[in-house]
Amino acid sequence: SFEMIIGILGIMKAGGAYVPLDPNYPPERLDYMISDSAISLLLTQQSLVQFLPENQAEILCLDTDWSRIANYSQENLTSPVKPENLAYVIYTSGSTGKPKGVMNIHRGICNTLKYNIDNYNLNSEERILQITPFSFDVSVWEVFSSLTSGANLVVAKPDGYKDIDYLIDLIVQEQVTYFTCVPSILRVFLQHPKSKDCHCLKRVIAGGEALSYELNQRFFQQLNCELYNAYGPTEAAVDATVWCCQPNSQLIPIGRPIANAQVYILDSYLQPVPIGVAGELHIGGMGLARGYLNQPELTAEKFIPHPFAQGKLYKTGDLARYLPEGNIEYLGRIDNQVKLRGLRIELGEIQTVL
CATH class of the missing domain: 3.40.50.980 (Rossmann fold)
Structure with missing residues (x-):
């Protein structure tokens, strides 16, 4: 609203x-x-x-x-x-049965926004759709990418993302040029026959879930615009890596680090793995959150001292590998975390309730 x-x-x-x-x-x-x-x-x-x-x-x-x-x-x-001040706290699912509050600072989100403006060429002529629930950090991308670039912000009704007819009508009526969503919603969007009427779209940014080869192919068969595969946990101020999708790509990587972000793929001894070998993805740089609110032990466990430089690295729990050309491929999780419509769910939280 x-x-x-x-x-x-x-x-x-x-x-x-x-x-x-x-x-x-x-x-x-x-x-x-x-x-x-x-x-x-x-x-x-x-x-x-x-x-x-x-x-x-x-x-x-x-x-x-x-x-x-x-x-x-x-x-x-x-x-x-100031840059180091707290900007927002977004709660994500916690393995202990209680949600954990991720403390993001102004420096991190400002870095992401500056990258968005430059990478997506945002300006006053663009129209960005705000449809993500505010409890999900992509809403930060939608609102502030618009307000900091001078673009127009088109605010959807609450839960509008659940109504594909409404979503498509809104995109066409308001001539939306930028649209962010999770791949599961993008799949339903593309299945709708009226999705082909969204000629106004210039770029669609998919994130929050793995983007499949099949969905990538279907997108370019139906829409004449760019598709980006964005990756980043809440702990890294929305996005850590981005890849501009290609129509005939056999692999759908998560791309390369955004500006001022560092990505390392490490083994259990915090040593870099060779190219092509799977390891845990670690994130460093300006986008890192301060940690978890009122949870110093979990913060120390997940935000570890940087083994190669000053600062911290965030242990994502994601498996990934570097491809020969320098892009990163997401391979899955190393724990029991799952995602539903882009929302992180710790199975331990469900077990605790049961």
Whole structure:
């Protein structure tokens, strides 16, 4: 919603960090997230207040509480934000049964946005579709890539990605040029006969799941635009690598590191594996998150000292290998994590509930 974007901009300009809460989450999960993140101010809409668990936060409804908001100063704030300050906390599934809050800083997301503007040639003539739930970090890509480049932002209705008829009509009606989605949604999109009417699309960015050879081929058979395969965990500020897909490619790699990102494929002794040999993918560079909120042990386990330089590396738990030409191929997981519509799910969290 527009209120969500207004709220996020206000929070960040005031120097705060935002924590997106999905009203569709179970009450127990929402209660844990609100408590764990020690939220002091909760911005919402009046219709959603009933779904909130009891909490100590001050609640402000951005659609009905404008009389309260009007009492505050309208002076333009001088932003105190620095690159190392916290920008947002997004919760992902945790193997212990509790979600974990990933703390992303301004430096990381600004680096991703600068890369997006340069790599995708974003400008004021483009129209970017915002359709990803705000509890998923691709929403950061959609909103801020638009606002920082001067592009137009087309905001879909809540859960609009579930309605392919609506999605296609919106793309055509608003002449959307950029569209991001997970491959499972892209597959349903391409199966719809009206998808061929989306001549306005210039680039589609797929990420959050493995992109198959079959889906890559079908895309270029139906649409006359570019397709990108983007890879990156929440812990690396949305994207760590990107590959521009080709119509006749037999392999669908995840590409090469974006600007100021480092990618290493290492063995269990943290030594680089030879080209073509599988190892665990590690990420370093400007995009790294600060760690996990209130979980110092897990942070130390996953964000390890950089073995070859200063700083940290994030252990992704993803298996990958370097291809001879320098691209990286994603091979799967080394643990029990799975993905559903791009959302990370730890099977341990399900086992704990059961």
